[in-house]
Amino acid sequence: MAVTIRDVAREAQVSVATVSRALSSPDLVRPATRERVLTAAAQLGYQPNRAARGLITGRTGNMGIVVPDLNNPFFTGVLKGVQARARQADYAVFVADSDEDRATEEQLVRAMAKQVDGVIVCSPGIDDTQLYEAAGITSLVMLNRRLRGVPAALMNSASGMRQVVDHLVALGHRKLVYLNGPRTSWSNRERRRGLRLATQQHGVELIELGPFPPRYEGGLQACDLALATKSTAIMAYNDIMALGVLARLRDRGIGVPGDVSVTGFDDLMFAELCSPPLTTVAMPLATAGSLAVDLLLDGLNSDSAEVRHVDLDTQLIVRATTSPPPA
């Protein structure tokens, strides 16, 4: 049915070995024969069977990515970058959604392991020991999470938070409140770290609340607590929570940014579209995904044991939810 290397060999009047060589290491055959093979292959529409190749080379030409939730734009942003870069490198991408469940997460990596050369893991939740175990089965690259001995593409949340604080302090705010996301999340820890450092250096007061679920409802819930602190600016763990905060403030008739300033984190699509448009921190999602692929491929090709981490800058996006505090 499908056209195999044998058909090409027959057509080009050479052995299968020569065909294989002409295609994968062209400098091993005479230009004339290479030409002959290439035209034969093109004419027959030959596409090498990757499974067969993988069987002998040990390389599959596939990679996997596991994310907690495909409905979360954060992860799909990353996925988009991964997918694009992988295609450039002639790799195909398996995707798996763990539904935020840690148990399935490791199981997914394990299931993929046989079919991929490596897996990119975007899981804030899953714990270290499980990850190390997974790392034993196949090569891993972490996304937005630091793990000793495993390469990672990181987005500098701490720096983003510093930019937020700089911005708010410059506007004249002196008392800030932060709404924590999940305790176990690496991102939340990083954001907090940047926050503490920055507020300390500026000598302004920081109040922390939470943790809250990193969702719209979490924002609704947190909002009233935040207002009770008499802070002039509310910094949410992420955009979705910020959206909840904005909704609750509107319901209570509190003006944004007139009465209180609000910031998010992630710069998801709707941050620009909501009203008022949200001041937030843009994450280089696609870039991170793309770089994660590079890290994976580097790790496969160079057998040096060095573990690389790349650190990407985040960028404060000032929109309309921040202004000087009320006089």
Added chain:
Amino acid sequence: MAVTIRDVAREAQVSVATVSRALSSPDLVRPATRERVLTAAAQLGYQPNRAARGLITGRTGNMGIVVPDLNNPFFTGVLKGVQARARQADYAVFVADSDEDRATEEQLVRAMAKQVDGVIVCSPGIDDTQLYEAAGITSLVMLNRRLRGVPAALMNSASGMRQVVDHLVALGHRKLVYLNGPRTSWSNRERRRGLRLATQQHGVELIELGPFPPRYEGGLQACDLALATKSTAIMAYNDIMALGVLARLRDRGIGVPGDVSVTGFDDLMFAELCSPPLTTVAMPLATAGSLAVDLLLDGLNSDSAEVRHVDLDTQLIVRATTSPPPA
């Protein structure tokens, strides 16, 4: 390195053939030996090499899905369903993002073809001839698009639009305006079809504008044109456009739903979160994805040539952007 079927065979003191049988067609071996093999496999952590299996069976155990844009929540909703159902069936999912480009689209299918048993195509844009060509290479299932001879999972947009019109007419609206999405999109054609039928039956006036780009900016642009028609209700092609309409209305100081009603389509996350919350039509995205997988698998297993289509109901979600027209 990896544990192979041979290792299991040695451990269980049987031949490789028996191991294979014990695992894939258990009724061909004696219960006692099966037991022995199974424990050996479990003990060694054996996972069959799917590439090797695929080489001989012709089945890869993989499927692909190609979408125009992974950042569009519509497609990720589908993807989530696909992914979940595929996993249940012990299939892995390749994902490819065509970046809305028709040329790459067919190329992607072609590249996947060798590695998958079938591909799910969610492409409103790509033209029929390309699809038929692709269908020649591997089995296809269409998502939310009808194509002769190819199975499809469809969401009944027309019925959704009928529900919208019923709702608006019941509220007392007599002059409606529809903002078209892309002309070539199957979804838009379906929505229009439902719309025309419903308005005709109710004997109310329908004005159509556009096509507009199905984005936020498209909504901004369309809004002023829509207002100029003096209609009392604006129906957007999708939620994102509706969001643009809402923003523009707010800018112009026009009250929603007091002065004019607005509806979207798709029920994306932010339809619930925007303000006022958007009346829209919910699409069973995940269900459609899940069913698309079923169709694909059915087509592979039964060799009957019947081409199945499944048609899913959509559901009007009434929120706060619709009310009786101003007196």
Added chain:
DNA sequence: AAACATGACGAAAACGTTTACATCTTTTTG
């Protein structure tokens, strides 16, 4: 009890590649 069907299992071929090795041809070297 002989003939036969049945069931359980092993040996080996096959799937489509890549690659180590062997063979043959060409070029370089002394």
Added chain:
DNA sequence: CAAAAAGATGTAAACGTTTTCGTCATGTTT
């Protein structure tokens, strides 16, 4: 110009499975 080196190509083994076929033991029918 002979010998050696280098270059081009073919042969065959290997990768990890599934599956056909054959063998052998077991149970069933006459």
